[in-house]
Amino acid sequence: MVVQHEAPSAITDAGTGQHRRGSARRSSRRPVGQAGPALKAASYVTVAVAALATLGPFFYILTTSLKDSASLFSYPPNWIPDELFWGNYSRLLTETLFVRWTVNTLIVATTVTALKLLFDSMAGYAFAKIDFPAKEPLFIFLLLGLMIPVSALLIPLFFLVRGMNLLNTYWALILPPLANPIGILLMRNFIQSLPRDLDNAARLDGCSEFAIYRRIVVPLVRPPLVVLGVLTFMIQYTSFIWPLVVTSDNRMNVLTTGLAGQRGVATIDWGAISAGGIMAMIPITIFFLALQRFFTAGSLMGALKQ
Amino acid sequence: MGADGTMVDDTPAIELVGIGKRYGDAVALEDVSIAIAKREFVVLLGPSGCGKSTLLKVIAGLEDATDGEVYIDGRLANYVVPKERDVAMVFQNYALYPHMTVARNIGFPLKMTGHSKEEVRQRVAEMAQLLEMETELEKYPGTLSGGQRQRVALGRAIIRNPTAFLMDEPLSNLDALLRTQMRDELLKLHRRVGRTTIYVTHDQMEAMTMADRIVVLKSGVIQQIGTPRQVYREPANTFVAMFVGSPQMNLFAGQVAAGGAGPRIESPVMTVPLDGHGLDLDVGRDVTIGVRAEDIVLTHDSDADAVRASVTLVEPVGADVFINVSLPGDVACVVRVPATTDVTEGQPVGLHFSGRLHVFGPDGARLSTGDLFVHPAGLG
Amino acid sequence: MDDHAPPAVPAPRRLTGAEHRRLARRYRLRRTLQAYAFLAPNLFFFGLFLVVPSIWLLLVTFQSGGVYGEAQFVGLDNWRQLFVDPLVTQTMRNTLLLAAMSIPALFVVGLGLALLLRNIGRGGPALRAALYFPTLTPLVIIGSIWLFLVHPDFGALNLGIRALGGDTVNWLGDTAIALPTIAMVEVWRGMGFWALFFLAGLLALPEELYQAAHLDGTNAWQRLRYLTLPLMRPVFLFAAIVAIFYTLQVFDTVFVMTDGGPANSTATVAWYVYKSIYVYDQAGFGASLSFILLLMILGLTLGALRLLRSRMDG
Structure with missing residues (x-):
């Protein structure tokens, strides 16, 4: 999926050079203002402090997750535990459905991502490359959907899903997120940037519209597909309020709702929550690091502008 | 053709009947009609924006005609999808698929029309030989030179043996030297493959050298259809x-006047008697006289019969020299003479309009062409 | 060459206008059906899970109950309730305050980090990934982490303050401080995302302008004030819309960290909508409240658009 063909300049010729692997990184090194050494040093220090501020809390719960409940509240606190205590992790794995929640999360996030990529690239192709009546009004209508936040539709969506008898099923978690039209906009803009002659050439070479989509367009929009995929996966992985509304069966919980449910009102099991947090971060971190080079906020913005 | 009595299929390869194309209120093509014979090489010539590329797209089915009918090999094609029209197109910027190798690019049309893998492989190999691209087959288009990309684009078009090739300024992205070279190769290929070709260009040199017939377009309207010789020697307007x-x-602007020896055209530059040329023009009518630069003879300014002029600019163009001169009444004119001619800027010279002359009416349409005798203004 | 004597003048049209119209209609219909086949999955889900619920939302506002028992038609009761219930104004106030605190802070911190990141060459990717990390983290986990960090007795923040000899803060227990604490968490989470977003905008600015400004002898502050900020306005506009859209829906952090408390001082509109379903069985009321949320988002977005547009013209 992440393999890019060894034809970089050809892709440039096709007008998609800005999506090429590594180009984002290269351009971000371009010094816009010529910073002096003092300014440069100050920049490093400040950004490093900010990075410590973002990573510090993660380190804090990592150490917390490795302490037993006795040493948890010792004063003065020992920031690095003398002895690693794995009890929080084993308790999480044996006494909760943590593994099941993880599997649920991965099933839901992967399915939603795969279906979104398929549906949105298809819709993007139609909007970018086929002329049909009511195209513009339909596109604007879909974009208006972007203005409606999910939290505002929580109640009717809940009734709808309950009416379809889907509460506590994977369907309830997978289907409603497919309504989000943001990916159509993203894919349409990218596919529109492919030269018209390319699909026209394919049209004359004997391709049906579906063959053009599958054999010409999809291979050429792989980088934006990865961006959309990472974005969708992340949103699904971190989503909370919708799974909270449609699941009440503990076996159907996803990671977020499952871990939130561990938070008892009277006693809070800090060790287990910290261990859960750390373990929940592992899949998404691996996923992000593997695809990071495709995904910068810039590539996203580039697609959404216009 | 057909002289030996065999049946000759004279169905035109492409026939256009009253083609019109509008984008909202803007007219891109108007009442374009032409029949193109099998094996013919037709060039659509015109300035940019004249509708020649649009016409090509209408034939290919990439744009719908607003009006008129397109026939391909005798079959109405207006409502046939592009992939079933059996025409191949070479695009200005080649439109090679950047994610496919040269071999896969060339073989793509065969693959999409359901040929077996083995057949595709074999015909790609043949095509590579024809194009002298055997060593480049596994490369991606991005690593090829302009000329090589051009060849791949040609190969992808030829491999399917379509009814007609449509070429949209295929040489315009090449540098001058390569362009001439590819032009010759293209012609040789055409002689060999012998397919109907419709070729779009704004370069009149390409049109003159390659075409069997030239179609000159302006603002979506056909100005003239004819052989290169006709278009050059008898321009329609x-x-x-x-x-x-x-x-x-x-x-040169002129006006028909009555004279002692019959009607004549008078202009500040010259006088053209009209007797015996079949030109029946009303006295007082505005006309335009056209003279090609090579139909003017340069003489000494002492020549009493010559139109007097002075040289303003000398432009050597190899074998010839273009001499810009200024005539009485501040009229400019270009004369083409052999490079051996010795003239300098500012020199007074005489001109003889002894060759072919073209007379156009006030609407620009041609009234006549012929060997008209010319006097200097005020004489005769 | 002379083989190609011009063929005879082409024949006139062979089909009547009516035949053309019929064939053209069929031809275009086929293309239209193809296009809609590509759109079908999206249109289906968009219609079912966005258009239908949007209409349903309006109907639900005229009902009461419905989650545990039968729904009943109650006319405009829910809408009347909106004006009577003091928690409605309080959640609206809290939501707007949260946005007013966190969005400007996110913009200032994000833009500041972006300007600094621009000076950084080596190690930049690692630092950017570090800043971005919280964005990957589910808010539930972030809420738990911060719940721990701001614990009044043994949380890292108070331990630090105590070590420096200051007075400890009751981060989530004090009605005046709880909401700013939530805002702080939101800023902590979002600053990396916005820093990278603004950095992308900065890098897209035309370099020639900066070189010209350099030659004109401007200083760094002048370039920021008169060049960078005006040029970045479209980026700010887009960012403002996204940030408003997101911040006004804040729910996860509140739900995990305070559940609206203390004394409803952190209750947001989205939180109240959620509560109205399960806890209060007041779906109809929640639906009316959803309309308020929708109007707040639309109003603020349009306001931001108008503000930044007019400045752009001026």
Whole structure:
């Protein structure tokens, strides 16, 4: 999926050079203002402090997750535990459905991502490359959907899903997120940037519209597909309020709702929550690091502008 | 053709009947009609924005005609999807698939029309040989030179043996030297493959050298259809006269006047008697006289019969020299003479308009062409 | 060459206008059906899970109950309730305050980090990934982490303050401080995302302008004030819309960290909508409240658009 063909300049010729692997990184090194050494040093220090501020809390719960409940509240606190205590992790794995929640999360996030990529690239192709009546009004209508936040539709969506008898099923978690039209906009803009002659050439070479989509367009929009995929996966992985509304069966919980449910009102099991947090971060971190080079906020913005 | 009595299929390869194309209120093509024979090489010539590329797209089915009918090999094609029209197109910027190798690019049309893998492989190999691209088959288009990409684009078009090739300025992205070379190769290929070709260009040199027939377009309207020789020697109107030929044809404003020896055209520059030329023009009518630069003879200014002029600019163009001169009444004119001619800027010279002359009416349409005798203004 | 004597003048049209119209209609219909086949999955889900619920939302506002028992038609009761219930104004106030605190802070911190990141060459990717990390983290986990960090007795923040000899803060227990604490968490989470977003905008600015400004002898502050900020306005506009859209829906952090408390001082509109379903069985009321949320988002977005547009013209 992440393999890019060894034809970089050809892709440039096709007008998609800005999506090429590594180009984002290269351009971000371009010094816009010529910073002096003092300014440069100050920049490093400040950004490093900010990075410590973002990573510090993660380190804090990592150490917390490795302490037993006795040493948890010792004063003065020992920031690095003398002895690693794995009890929080084993308790999480044996006494909760943590593994099941993880599997649920991965099933839901992967399915939603795969279906979104398929549906949105298809819709993007139609909007970018086929002329049909009511195209513009339909596109604007879909974009208006972007203005409606999910939290505002929580109640009717809940009734709808309950009416379809889907509460506590994977369907309830997978289907409603497919309504989000943001990916159509993203894919349409990218596919529109492919030269018209390319699909026209394919049209004359004997391709049906579906063959053009599958054999010409999809291979050429792989980088934006990865961006959309990472974005969708992340949103699904971190989503909370919708799974909270449609699941009440503990076996159907996803990671977020499952871990939130561990938070008892009277006693809070800090060790287990910290261990859960750390373990929940592992899949998404691996996923992000593997695809990071495709995904910068810039590539996203580039697609959404216009 | 057909002289030996065999049946000859004279169905035109492409026939256009009253093609019109509008984008909202803007007219891109108007009442375009032409029949193109099998094996014919037709060039659509015109300035950018004249509708020639649009016409090509209408034939290919990439744009719907607003009006008229397209026939391909005798079959109505207006409502046939592009992939079933059996035409192949070479695009201006080649439109090679950047994610496919040269071999896969060339073989793609065969693959999409359901040929077996083995057959595709074999015909790609043959095509590579024809194009002298055998060593480049596994490369991606991005690593090829302009000329090589051009060849791949040609190969992808030829491999399917379509009814017609449509070429949209295929040489315009190449540098001058390569362009001439590819032009010759393209012609040789055409002679060999012998397929109907419709070729779009704004370069009149390409049109003159390659075409069996040239179609000159302006603002979506056909100005003239004819062989290169006809278009050059008998331009249908002032637009064609100006657009075809280098340097441009000289045009002089004139008016029909009555004279002692019969009607004649008078202009500040010259006088043209009209007797015996079948030109029946009303006295007082405005006309335009056209003279090609090579139809003017340069003489000494002492020549009493010559039109007097002075040289303003000397432009050597290899074997010839274009001499810009200024005539009485501040009229400019270009004369083409051999490079051996010895003239300098500022020198007074005489001109003889002894060759072919073209007379155009006030609407620009051609009235006549022929060997008209010319006097200097005020004489005769 | 002379083989190609011009063929005879082409024949006139062979089909009547009516035949053309019929064939053209069929031809275009086929293309239209193809296009809609590509759109079908999206249109289906968009219609079912966005258009239908949007209409349903309006109907639900005229009902009461419905989650545990039968729904009943109650006319405009829910809408009347909106004006009577003091928690409605309080959640609206809290939501707007949260946005007013966190969005400007996110913009200032994000833009500041972006300007600094621009000076950084080596190690930049690692630092950017570090800043971005919280964005990957589910808010539930972030809420738990911060719940721990701001614990009044043994949380890292108070331990630090105590070590420096200051007075400890009751981060989530004090009605005046709880909401700013939530805002702080939101800023902590979002600053990396916005820093990278603004950095992308900065890098897209035309370099020639900066070189010209350099030659004109401007200083760094002048370039920021008169060049960078005006040029970045479209980026700010887009960012403002996204940030408003997101911040006004804040729910996860509140739900995990305070559940609206203390004394409803952190209750947001989205939180109240959620509560109205399960806890209060007041779906109809929640639906009316959803309309308020929708109007707040639309109003603020349009306001931001108008503000930044007019400045752009001026």
